[in-house]
Amino acid sequence: MLLALDIGNTNLTLGLYDGESLTDSWRLETVHTRTEDEYALLIRQLLAADAIEVSAIDGIIIASVVPILTHTVRAATERVFGRKAKVIGPGFKTGMVVLYNPPKDVGADRIVNAVAAYERFKSACIVVDFGTATTFDSITAKGEYAGGAIAPGIHSSMAALFERAAKLPKVDFQRPASVIGKSTVESIQSGAFFGYAALVDGLVTRMKAEMGDAEIRVVATGGLAPTIADASETIESVDADLTLEGLRLLYARAR
Secondary structure (H helix, E strand, O other), X not given: OEEEEEEOOOEEEEEEEEOOEEEEEEEEEOOOOOOHHHHHHHHHHHHHHOOOOHHHOOEEEEEEOOHHHHHHHHHHHHHHHOOOOEEOOOOOOOOOOEOOOOHHHOOHHHHHHHHHHHHHHOOOEEEEEEOOEEEEEEXXXXXXXXXXXXXXXXXXXXXXXXXXXXXXXXXXXXXXXXXXXXXXXXXXXXXXXXXXXXXXXXXXXXXXXXXXXXXXXEEEEEOOHHHXXXXXXXXXXXXXXXXXXXXXXHHHHHO
């Protein structure tokens, strides 16, 4: 079985694959101060809770955008499983040409998502990943990573608003009844929800125009993807496990 780990700024997601099937997945809060011992203990506990033997894991692959945790988590997995983990980064052959300057500056998660999306569609596509930052990635019809855009994440944007505007109350991110808010709470929710949906549609539309391909598929992933996709005019599908699937594919190719 393969254990795939995606270390993001907000969450650490783990997926367990039996062949091509995702059999289990877990999401932990990303805590920069956790030690190798603590991560090793958490991994053991997650497996034990689902009655999965440590010896059943014969492969590990990691994608990380948190450099301070990459070594820690890698060392934790090697301690638990007694084998080295493959880590997406410079020198790892993904099989995808990266048209970025310089190529090493592209986040590992963005390349992994691009690999998974192109494998799924076999055509030009755009990946929208809703995380701490919201990333937009363009993949050409030839399967090349062409570049993209990075916007502040939804929760990051709202946190900045509440911090800088003293009189505005903190509200939950959710879809309000109408665009025209009838209260301060509804007005903030409208600006955040519909404003972000418009941001997504605007960027995707402009990216499509620059890409110029006849058929460009658009897939979203990340925690808030289903919420925004419901109001988006450009997102065609949502795949919560896109990054994990990309890791599985890259592990298979590396073997």
